[in-house]
Amino acid sequence: MKAVAFTHSKPITEFDALLDIELPVPEPRHHDLLVEVKAVSVNPVDTKIRRSGEPLGEPRVLGFDCAGIVRGIGPEVHNFAIGDEVYYAGVPDRPGANAEYHLVDDRIVGHKPRSLTFAEAAALPLTSLTAWEMLFDRFRIPRDQTVNGTLLIVGGAGGVGSMAIQLAAQLTDLTIIATASREETTDWCRKLGAHHVINHHHDMAAQIERLGLEAPEYIFLVTHERLHFKKMTELLAPEGAMGIIESAAGPVDISALMKKCGTLHTEFMFARGLLKTPTISAQHRTLEAIAHLVDNGTLKTTMTENFGTINAANLKRAHEAVEASSVRGKIVLEGF
Template structure:
């Protein structure tokens, strides 16, 4: 089968290859991949591939059609249309066929094509887990949420989920006119300047600060975030700031939580199937018109040239929404 593998850490090290067809394990699906999207984790994982390593197939978002099922599969059948974000410990979706555990796969929204659907799984899982599992927001809950990075892939879905599932008032950060407009389209009631200190801008909206913060860009913002959060507030972050001033949050007893959507699949946690359930829940929200896809650019052909281009654009950190690569 055709695939794209990383032979080293640079975008130029992505090359077209031919690989054997994958085989399904007991809980696995073999999926004919129809579309993928590119996330920061793709180029971060690529940067760790040394020239002396075995070539690695990347890709952590996919939408396609189930072609084979393992002996213990009970959630899907051949012919089902699915979407998922894969498992960082296994080969990725940048291939014609891909093997994935059924417990982290959902039924694709019926009103989206494969390309549009591929823009959502990783960011939807990340945002859902951050909002409900880390920030402990309950359905219909009121309060205030600051989303740092409101025009990015995860921020775009975090805003939408908060508006669809809760009564939270959402403030998003954005830096450019087009990213401010995008965050507003996603549902943010207020948008503030990502490039200026956040606390003073938030106080102009809510004098007492906010209850919760979700951050995709935390580096150097610890004191600002601690100032903007109310006492006993909660912070969920997805980046890896180095260094990280955890003590900034102690005086207000702020709880700090990392969200990493590959935790369940990497460690085969007992609740691994929760990702299947939440993807089906998100699909229902999409089909009901309450969540929109975040594809802003589509490239045709899952090949090395297109993946190099997408990796470079995402790595620049100025993309809005998601770049998707479809088979045709």
């Protein structure tokens, strides 16, 4: 089968940073689905892994957002049948989805939204799971009752921020402030449901005060944690909750949080699949819920660019765009 892999950690500008290769089609075991890959999306985790070190012994295939068709099932699969259309994010300790066929644990897979193309669906899994788990599993924001308060999403126009805005706008009564720095990303955040958009390159506390709003009870620090962490701990409301999804580059000062009795939450979307936690099947249920919300018109895909077929040249362009932090929404590729 065709696949795209890397063999050495190199800048994406190098001609062989990603390579077109041939691999055998894998065999499903246990909870595995064998999925014929129809479309994939590119995330920052792809670029981080590509830059982080050498694969051990063999070419490493990346790709952590996928939509496709089930072509084989393992003996312990119960939620899916051959021919089902699915979407999912996978896990980083197995080969990724930048290949014609891919194995994935059925407990972290959902049925693809019927109203979306494969490309549109491939934009959703990783970011939807990350946003959902932070808002509803970590922050424990209720979805079935009125909750007064404000949610600040730092980095609203990227993949995770785009889904967090939609989920909060459609499923909660919170006032949503998103951050963006360009006219096009500001407009994007507003269209997704943000009540207010401020610029994260300027004094965010002052901008919120000018809006006539109190300090936010929830702060979702989606990006550039190193730049914003300290200021966000100072901005957070007393007894508020702050969430991060990036690994800290070094020690972080939580003294401002402690003075407010604030809570710090971490979210790593891959944890359930990697560690086979008791709640692993929650990701199947979440993706099923997301698909339902898409099909009834509550949520929409965050696909903004289609870079063409899944090959090394097009994936290099996608990696380069993600590394430049110039992406609004999600980049997808489809077909081989």
